[in-house]
Amino acid sequence: MVNANQSYIKQCFPVLEERLYQEIIETCSYHEFPSSTYVVKQGAYLNFLPVVLKGQIKMYAEEEDVQFLLYYINSGESCILSFNHLFDPKPVQFSAITEEDTVVMTLPVAKVKEWVIRYPTFARILISDFQRNFEDLLRTTKEIVCFGIEDRLIKYLENKCKRGNCNQVHLSHKQIALDLGTSREVISRITKKLEKAGVLAQQKRYIELLQA
Amino acid sequence: MVNANQSYIKQCFPVLEERLYQEIIETCSYHEFPSSTYVVKQGAYLNFLPVVLKGQIKMYAEEEDVQFLLYYINSGESCILSFNHLFDPKPVQFSAITEEDTVVMTLPVAKVKEWVIRYPTFARILISDFQRNFEDLLRTTKEIVCFGIEDRLIKYLENKCKRGNCNQVHLSHKQIALDLGTSREVISRITKKLEKAGVLAQQKRYIELLQA
DNA sequence: AGAAAACGGTGATTTTGATCACCGTTTCCC
DNA sequence: GGGAAACGGTGATCAAAATCACCGTTTTCT
The missing domain is CATH 2.60.120.10 (Jelly Rolls)
Known part of the structure; x- marks a missing residue:
């Protein structure tokens, strides 16, 4: 070692x-x-x-x-x-x-x-x-x-994916909220919104970023 | 020189x-x-x-x-x-x-x-x-x-006074707003409020911090 | 002196996000 | 297998601050 x-x-x-x-x-x-x-x-x-x-x-x-x-x-x-x-x-x-x-x-x-x-x-x-x-x-x-939470969340997820070298983020809404200094509900709502917009897909245990 | x-x-x-x-x-x-x-x-x-x-x-x-x-x-x-x-x-x-x-x-x-x-x-x-x-x-x-604008404004003014070594701040509301990344109206309202609260006094051409 | 520009005050409205409340589902653990 | 805990969704409400609109005063400049 x-x-x-x-x-x-x-x-x-x-x-x-x-x-x-x-x-x-x-x-x-x-x-x-x-x-x-x-x-x-x-x-x-x-x-x-x-x-x-x-x-x-x-x-x-x-x-x-x-x-x-x-x-x-x-x-x-x-x-x-x-x-x-x-x-x-x-x-x-x-x-x-x-x-x-x-x-x-x-x-x-x-x-x-x-x-x-x-x-x-x-x-x-x-x-x-x-x-x-x-x-x-x-x-x-x-x-x-300078950015609202929505943009910050997207950047955060993109960053996670880049550094994990895959397009999945295995974190609960609560953990994400903690990193971004906000609350779970806010993350829940925005992820739902982004899902509808086709930016990401929420699987059972992780979030998947779509698009390049 | x-x-x-x-x-x-x-x-x-x-x-x-x-x-x-x-x-x-x-x-x-x-x-x-x-x-x-x-x-x-x-x-x-x-x-x-x-x-x-x-x-x-x-x-x-x-x-x-x-x-x-x-x-x-x-x-x-x-x-x-x-x-x-x-x-x-x-x-x-x-x-x-x-x-x-x-x-x-x-x-x-x-x-x-x-x-x-x-x-x-x-x-x-x-x-x-x-x-x-x-x-x-x-x-x-x-x-x-972590702080709201009101607190940040107070800190800002205190800091100005400390570094100017006097208790007057010769800046327009607009300039202050610019430093704090907000708008003039917001500064106007808060200074008025702080004036009523006895934290500061607004003179014609400058703001004076009261108290220690 | 007079016009233009900067300044400050204030009401009304809107937006963003925080908070509260509640509830069904999933996961974990004994 | 069953209960507890964690998770996610969503409506309602609230608060802070941004924005818009307008107006009177002060300062500056020519």
Whole structure:
């Protein structure tokens, strides 16, 4: 298992000095999470850098008894889960929940700070991963503000299909509602409407997106 | 004037190797913008890193004929205006508009990439500025989603006062509406309501926040 | 001074989505 | 097999905010 994890590290950090790679292997620790569990809870203080080696995680904002999906973190590129606590010991402002069985590697913050200075490519990886997160968050924000729920639901389903590489979405209306920060009834109504419009078909246990 | 700008650079990058400081001075160029002008327009391709040396800039999202305020960039700490185009030549996803007379320094992307590798502290500044922007964006997103306009207006005014260091806001209802992504009538009604509630007082040409 | 433009107030109406209430079906589990 | 829990559908109602329409005042510009 450890060997598998080591190969995941190479995938996450494609261009990495061999010495840094060795250091990472020596200092990291691995954590496995089943699907639908919290990896990070909003408000927690982290003293490590979490990296998604395998699987998929969704980032959630939780505020005032409303919660909603911010963006996804995948293994492979752009796999660093959180940065904001790196240089400033503040509680994280979001939660991270696994979407599937997931392996997370943690690196001590002190080491990471050191590596940013010592290994230029490491800093660069951090920056570009960070950029990706920022872009994802900005896109989500715009969608929330500028689009109605119907459009957002369609985008959400399309996105699910793309990332699952099939045109079925195996989620209950309630789970979808949670991700979109709304209620089950609203999702029920819109899916019905979209079904009539021929955008999707609702099977017993899943939703199927039609059209290209 | 150039001398003044050079001292602003020191303020923006408090801990900077002397050699890098010299390199920056040699390669940068300065641009002055009057208040309320576009520094960066959403959709543009930038081949430089913009840094706010003096003044204040607001970041705007523009989408589907809706636009709204994302966060502010100030001179001093956390003054880097945009990163996302750094390692990936994509159009920027927001606009930047001056709030007051502002001086912006631009650094060629190629140089910046080089410096990230050669000067560890430069990478670190980039990362921590980036963190700040991310946090600001996340806070804004949460506020938009979780709070009603009334609360958001109050926060907005409080924020204006804090950053202007006085309890007056010299903006028309229309301008406020634009920042909050709503319409003038809505702001008019709410300010009236808040006036009656004793939260603020509307003078001829400005709004005055009461209470602490 | 006078016209034009910007500003602010306010009523009426509409739209979107949230919430409540209720009910039949399906699935899960003991 | 049977009961509980989760699921999905749908009508009714409500609330927040957007939109439209109109009007008087203030400011700006020539």
